[in-house]
Structures are given as structure tokens and as C-alpha cells.
Amino acid sequence: MPRWPADSRARLASAALELFTERGYSAVTVDDIAERAGVTARTFFRQFRDKEEVLFSDDDLLLPTLLLAIAEPTGPVDAGTLMERALGALAERMEPARDSLRRRQEIIDSDVALTGRELAKQARWQQEISVGLVERGFDPGDAGLLAAIGFALFRRELHAWLADPSADAPSLSERLRTALPAVRTVLDSSTDR
Amino acid sequence: MPRWPADSRARLASAALELFTERGYSAVTVDDIAERAGVTARTFFRQFRDKEEVLFSDDDLLLPTLLLAIAEPTGPVDAGTLMERALGALAERMEPARDSLRRRQEIIDSDVALTGRELAKQARWQQEISVGLVERGFDPGDAGLLAAIGFALFRRELHAWLADPSADAPSLSERLRTALPAVRTVLDSSTDR
DNA sequence: AGGAATGATGTCATGATCTGTCATAGCGGT
DNA sequence: ACCGCTATGACAGATCATGACATCATTCCT
Numbered sequence: 001m002p003r004w005p006a007d008s009r010a011r012l013a014s015a016a017l018e019l020f021t022e023r024g025y026s027a028v029t030v031d032d033i034a035e036r037a038g039v040t041a042r043t044f045f046r047q048f049r050d051k052e053e054v055l056f057s058d059d060d061l062l063l064p065t066l067l068l069a070i071a072e073p074t075g076p077v078d079a080g081t082l083m084e085r086a087l088g089a090l091a092e093r094m095e096p097a098r099d100s101l102r103r104r105q106e107i108i109d110s111d112v113a114l115t116g117r118e119l120a121k122q123a124r125w126q127q128e129i130s131v132g133l134v135e136r137g138f139d140p141g142d143a144g145l146l147a148a149i150g151f152a153l154f155r156r157e158l159h160a161w162l163a164d165p166s167a168d169a170p171s172l173s174e175r176l177r178t179a180l181p182a183v184r185t186v187l188d189s190s191t192d193r
Numbered sequence: 194m195p196r197w198p199a200d201s202r203a204r205l206a207s208a209a210l211e212l213f214t215e216r217g218y219s220a221v222t223v224d225d226i227a228e229r230a231g232v233t234a235r236t237f238f239r240q241f242r243d244k245e246e247v248l249f250s251d252d253d254l255l256l257p258t259l260l261l262a263i264a265e266p267t268g269p270v271d272a273g274t275l276m277e278r279a280l281g282a283l284a285e286r287m288e289p290a291r292d293s294l295r296r297r298q299e300i301i302d303s304d305v306a307l308t309g310r311e312l313a314k315q316a317r318w319q320q321e322i323s324v325g326l327v328e329r330g331f332d333p334g335d336a337g338l339l340a341a342i343g344f345a346l347f348r349r350e351l352h353a354w355l356a357d358p359s360a361d362a363p364s365l366s367e368r369l370r371t372a373l374p375a376v377r378t379v380l381d382s383s384t385d386r
Numbered sequence: 387a388g389g390a391a392t393g394a395t396g397t398c399a400t401g402a403t404c405t406g407t408c409a410t411a412g413c414g415g416t
Numbered sequence: 417a418c419c420g421c422t423a424t425g426a427c428a429g430a431t432c433a434t435g436a437c438a439t440c441a442t443t444c445c446t
Contacts, residue, residue, distance in 0.1 A: 003412045003423080029402065040425060045404060079379070116309030119316060123308065142379045148345035149376065156341060183342065184377070186272070186335045196441040197395065222431065233396060238433065 009047045011037040016054045017100075020107045025114065052117050055104060059121055065089050066125060070132035079138060080180055083150040086129055090154070091172040102162045126151045153179045197232075202240045204230040209247040210293070213300045218307065245310050248297060252314055258282050259318060263325035272331060273373055276343040279322055283347070284365040295355045319344045346372045 005011075015036040019028040030051050034041045048054045069089040070082055094101060108114040126147045133143035157175040164170075170178075198204075208229040212221040223244055227234045241247045262282040263275055287294060301307040319340045326336035350368040363371075 003410095008423080030404090031402085041403090042405095042426080043424060046423080049404095051403070112313055113306075113309070115316065116306070116311075116313035118309075119312035120305055120309035123312060141375075144349060145346070145375065145379050148349060149342055152341035152345045153338075156337060182334075182338065186338050196439095201394080223433090224431085234432090235397080235434090236395060239394080242433095244432070 005038065008037060008039050008043055012039065012044055012047055013054055013057070017103065017107075020055075021103060025107055025111050052114060055107065055114065056117060056121055062090060062093055063125065063128060065093055067128060067132055070129060070136065077136075079133065079142065079146050082133065082136070083129075083146055084176065084180060086132075087150055087154050087176050088173050091176055094158075095172055098162070105159070105162050122151055122155065149183065150180075153183070201230060201232050201236055205232065205237055205240055206247055206250070210296065210300075213248075214296055218300055218304050245307060248300065248307065249310060249314060255283060255286055256318060256321060258286055260321060260325055263322060263329065270329075272326065272335065272339050275326065275329070276322075276339055277369065277373060279325075280343055280347050280369050281366050284369055287351075288365055291355070298352070298355050315344055315348065342376065343373075346376070 012033060016028070016033045019032055019036060030041045030044050033054070034044045037044075044054075048057060066086050066089065069086040073082070073085065108118050129150065130140075130143045130147040133146065134140050138146075154176065157172060157179050161169070161172040161175055205226060209221070209226045212225055212229060223234045223237050226247070227237045230237075237247075241250060259279050259282065262279040266275070266278065301311050322343065323333075323336045323340040326339065327333050331339075347369065350365060350372050354362070354365040354368055
């Protein structure tokens with residue numbers, strides 16, 4: 001018999017998500033979250049660096065996926081293909097969690113600071129991808145540019161995927177596969193009127 | 194004779210920049226800034242929403258520049274050209290302030306939260322540009338994609354420009370002009386090894 | 387000239403976020 | 417039985433941020 005119920009971290013995370021959904025991010029205090037999870041606020045801050053991090057800590061589990069998809073393929077590979085593999089691997093990991101991701105995204109989009117945190121985290125991923133590409137022998141300038149464009153696309157398609165509630169909507173992976181070619185089309189042919 | 198020295202806002206802003214440079218962002222309290230500016234902390238928070246905002250408030254002055262560059266040209270215009278005009282106008286406004294921008298950027302880059310705030314602000318600009326493009330008759334999907342790519346490029350070239358200390362380094366505008374064509378090249382031809 | 391309105395600032399109180407430090411109690415190994 | 421390890425609680429305190437109200441030089445109105 002442990003002295004306390006196990007898994008305080010998981011209980012804090014779901015308590016936080018519930019409360020943020022019920023009342024909105026800024027109307028929830030860390031004390032509220034801790035109370036619902038049956039611990040003290042001090043324990044919250046031991047598990048999560050700050051109040052925001054409770055929404056983002058899971059993301060760190062995805063980074064290895066990203067790096068593996070870049071490093072793994074053997075033989076010469078096209079840069080676009082590598083980006084597609086990396087983002088596709090990310091997409092596969094995210095797809096099963098669509099519902100909870102959407103709830104999370106609604107909270108994030110409702111608060112500028114959270115949006116900033118999300119962008120900063122994705123910028124870090126972008127940096128990691130860029131490094132991975134350079135390690136494969138790509139030109140550093142090209143790698144940075146590719147990673148930047150890739151993540152611009154990824155953000156766009158992720159939002160579209162989460163926002164589209166229909167059952168037969170394209171999956172995130174499918175959206176990504178069609179997005180990269182779209183860049184060329186847009187650059188070549190887009191005009192106003 | 195005013196009751197207090199004028200321009201408390203400007204004094205707060207430069208006091209903040211000085212102190213952040215001297216001691217690092219997180220080691221400076223709002224009280225420190227207020228003290229050096231000769232006011233109380235309460236006055237700081239009347240001028241700036243929070244401690245971060247003192248580094249970003251000037252940015253808001255740039256948004257009209259951006260929107261004007263999109264809305265102004267008459268007659269049918271290529272989307273890439275419009276992006277170039279908008280970002281070029283931004284660049285022209287920033288170029289004279291290179292030194293203070295670089296000091297500011299060093300502070301921002303040293304702190305994740307500040308990085309997030311910067312990205313969030315640029316995301317908002319990106320959104321505004323996208324809306325401006327749609328109002329000119331561009332397809333909404335294309336507009337969003339173009340704005341995203343444009344700002345990915347802009348961030349990249351801005352950092353490169355600020356990081357290159359040499360006197361004969363290309364200006365920000367020049368960098369931007371060569372960056373957009375680079376997108377096509379990279380997408381078409383980049384391979385590893 | 388004189389009084390009222392204005393507006394930037396100070397003062398005080400309060401709540402939220404985050405950190406440092408020490409005590410406590412169950413668990414596992416010896 | 418004892419010892420350390422670890423997760424947690426308890427408490428104090430710094431910093432950030434906001435609301436309410438007071439102050440007083442300037443300005444405007446009559």
C-alpha cells in the first residue's frame with residue numbers, strides 16, 4: 001500500500017485539461033488543478049515546470065519519432081521525401097489522439113501565451129529536423145529552409161485536420177502528402193482577381 | 194513645468210533594454226526597471242501589459258506598413274511580388290535600427306518564453322497578410338500558404354542579417370529578394386550527400 | 387481670477403505564479 | 417531492526433500582475 005495514490009502526474013494532467021475546458025485557461029489556478037488531483041500545488045510544480053507545461057509535456061515524447069524518420073532511411077534520398085517522412089511519422093503518432101488533441105488545441109488557441117509556447121516548441125522541432133538534414137549531408141541553408149517550409153505546412157494542415165469534424169475528412173497524413181506539391185503550384189501560378 | 198519628467202514610457206523602455214543586457218532578462222525585476230526609470234512598478238504596468246511587452250510594443254507600429262504594402266498596388270499583381278513588397282517594406286523600416294534590433298534579438302533568443310512571444314506576434318502579422326491577400330482576391334488556401342512561407346523566409350533572413358556583423362554584408366532587403374527564388378530551387382533540386 | 391475636470395502618477399491591498407527548504411512516512415534492501 | 421531513497425506536504429518568500437483610491441500640476445471653462 002503506497003503512502004499516496006500513484007500517478008499524481010497523470011491525475012494532474014487530466015484534471016488540468018478538464019478544468020481548462022470547463023472554465024478557460026486563465027480562470028483556472030494551479031491550486032484548483034492540484035485540489036482536483038488530490039495533491040498540493042507544490043506537487044504540481046514538481047511535475048511541471050509551470051502552469052503552461054501541463055499542456056505541452058507530452059510533446060516531448062514525439063521528438064525521437066521525428067529524428068528517427070530523418071536518420072533512418074539508407075541511401076541517397078530527396079529532401080522533400082525526407083520532410084514528408086518526418087512529418088508523416090509525426091502525423092501517424094498524432095492521429096489516434098485526434099479528439100484530445102482538438103480539445104487541447106482549442107485551449108491553446110484561446111490564449112496568446114499558449115500559442116507562443118506552441119510555436120516555440122515547434123520551432124525547436126524544426127531546428128532538430130534541420131540539424132538531422134545537415135547530418136545527412138544537406139546544405140545547411142537548404143536544410144533550414146526546408147524545415148521552415150515543412151513546419152509552416154504542418155501547422156496549417158494540423159489546424160485544418162483538427163477543425164474539420166466530418167467523418168470522411170482526409171487524414172492528417174493524407175493532407176500532408178498533398179500539401180508539399182501545393183507549394184510549387186502556388187509559387188508558380190497564384191495571381192489575384 | 195509638468196509634475197513629472199515627461200516620457201516615462203520611453204525611459205522605462207530604455208531602462209529595460211539596458212538592464213536586460215547587463216544582467217539577463219530573468220535576473221531583472223520590474224521594480225528594477227521602474228527604479229532606474231524613476232517611477233514605480235505600477236506605472237510600468239500601466240505602460241506595458243507585462244514584463245515581456247516592453248520588448249515588443251514597438252512592433253505594433255510596423256503592422257500598418259505591412260498592410261499598406263499589400264493593399265496599395267493597383268492592377269493585377271503576382272502573389273510572390275506582393276509578399277516581396279510587404280516583407281521588403283518591413284525590412285526598410287527595420288534596417289536603420291539594426292544595432293538595437295540585434296541587442297533586442299539577443300535577449301529574446303536567450304529566453305524561450307520571449308521566443309514564443311515573438312513567434313506569436315509574427316504569426317499574427319502572417320494572419321494579417323493572409324487576410325490582405327484574400328481581400329485582393331487570392332484563394333484563401335493559397336494566401337495562407339504564401340504568408341506562412343513568406344514569414345518562414347523572413348525569420349530566417351532576419352536572423353542571418355542580424356547575426357552577420359560585417360560591414361559589406363547584404364542588407365535585409367537584398368537578402369529577402371534572393372530568398373524567395375531560393376524556395377523553388379531547394380524544392381526542385383536539393384538532395385543529400 | 388477661480389474653480390472644476392483631466393490625467394499621469396503614487397500608495398496600498400490582494401491574488402496568482404513559482405522557488406527554496408525542511409519534515410514526514412512508506413518502501414526496499416541489508 | 418536499521419538505513420537510505422523518494423514522493424509528498426508544509427511553510428516562507430520573491431516576483432508578477434491588477435484593482436481601488438488618493439494626489440496634484442496642468443488645463444479648460446466661466
